[in-house]
């Protein structure tokens with residue numbers, strides 16, 4: 273439960289002081305009734321209208337999480353496995369933007385801002401995602417070219433991408449490949465590499481648009497800054 277004027281200001285409508293004026297002048301309705309008493313308590317399930325317009329029930333929150341292995345990119349799981357929202361301490365109804373596989377690690381964004389989520393998930397917006405994939409064997413140059421130019425995956429050609437050998441480890445006979453894609457199809461990196469016979473042993477997303485993991489450790493997170501949120505909005 274929250275005081276009405278605080279609730280209105282937290283929804284980004286106006287300052288708390290101005291919200292008080294709006295309430296006193298009869299411009300605010302709660303569940304269809306004009307409320308003129310300052311300090312009236314409301315909760316998320318109440319419908320609050322200001323000047324005849326329903327305002328969103330929750331302050332927008334934005335997080336960048338370093339997802340560990342063995343965590344599901346969802347808000348709940350039927351098999352009671354850990355989900356990404358378990359790792360973030362908030363009461364807001366946040367959810368992940370896009371998905372990383374259960375065994376994929378790295379950067380994932382979470383928010384309760386549906387508008388931003390839609391912008392970033394829309395295929396036409398070409399948000400770049402950067403991965404490092406560890407595969408068995410030596411990653412051949414011609415295979416890097418083939419994958420970068422696009423291959424047919426489930427009947428549809430993949431968009432232009434960048435696949436590049438970063439390092440070959442002779443001892444373990446494995447290659448570390450830098451991958452940059454703009455699409456977000458399910459299991460895309462693994463499926464592209466396995467279509468040419470490479471088994472992905474590890475996959476980590478190191479960059480999402482301009483955001484990196486920075487100094488975060490696996491399982492840690494941080495809120496995005498207002499500047500970062502604005503920059504993400506401008507990607508549309």
Ligand code: URA
Nearest residue numbers: 373376459460461462
């Ligand atoms: N591609 C994959 O194959 N898996 C992921 O988790 C992300 C991209």
